[in-house]
Amino acid sequence: MRFYFDIDDTLFPSTEFSKLARKNAVRAMISMGLNYSERFLMEKLEEIIRDKGSNYSRHFDELCKTLKIKKPSKFIAAAVAAYHDTKASIFPYPEVPYVLKTLNERGYELFVVSEGLEKKQWDKLIRLGLTYFFKKVYVTRNKTVKFYSKLKKGIVVGDNPLKDVEFAKKAGHIAVRVKRGKRAKMKSNADYTITDLRQLLKIDFKKIKPLM
Secondary structure (H helix, E strand, C coil), X not given: CEEEECCECCCECHHHHHHHHHHHHHHHHHHCCCCCCHHHHHHHHHHHHHHHCCCCCCHHHHHHHHCCCCCCHHHHHHHHHHHHHHHXXXXXXXXXXXXXXHHHHCCCEEEEEEXXXXXXXXXXXXXXXXXXXXXXXXEECCCCHHHHHCCCCCXXXXXXXXXXXXXXXXXXXXEEEECCHHHCCCCCCCCEEECCHHHHHHCCHHHCHHHC
16 A cells, blocks of 8 residues: 655645745845845745745845846845755654654555646655655656646645645545645545554554555
């Protein structure tokens, strides 16, 4: 039997990390002499992220462009350095290593199914120290029913009610919703809903008909 795990807000607190990294980046720009308040810069940065998407690589360039900074290089460099320095502080949710180890010991095959840029998602897994738990890592620019249909049937674990639950179920998988991060209050039609990955260990998935 297979488990497919999402990364962001499933294996580690991605939403919290992103907020901290962006705040540190903005503070670094201010420390280099950018004469704006932290709140103002954060608001402008969030607007750019909403417009360009989280995987866009030049958010801070766009911020300086929006502010009409004539010589932006030092501010961009400071922001990028602070953002990447924050990566040193990322850790998985406390129970994650134990749960993955236990599932492996029980004979389950573990995989990653993640949406985003492949290099960025690999970077997260490596920094989190989780790569050796997984047999294979699948990264796509956009999770769709077609994407899940190409995978052997299994149990998809993730936080997104649409992309980790609805699409996975339409492709014939069992969906386990993790209520964490920015989507925690959203509704879903998951087969199981949990708030801590340790709850996975209490479910007898072998009794589920679609996976027999």
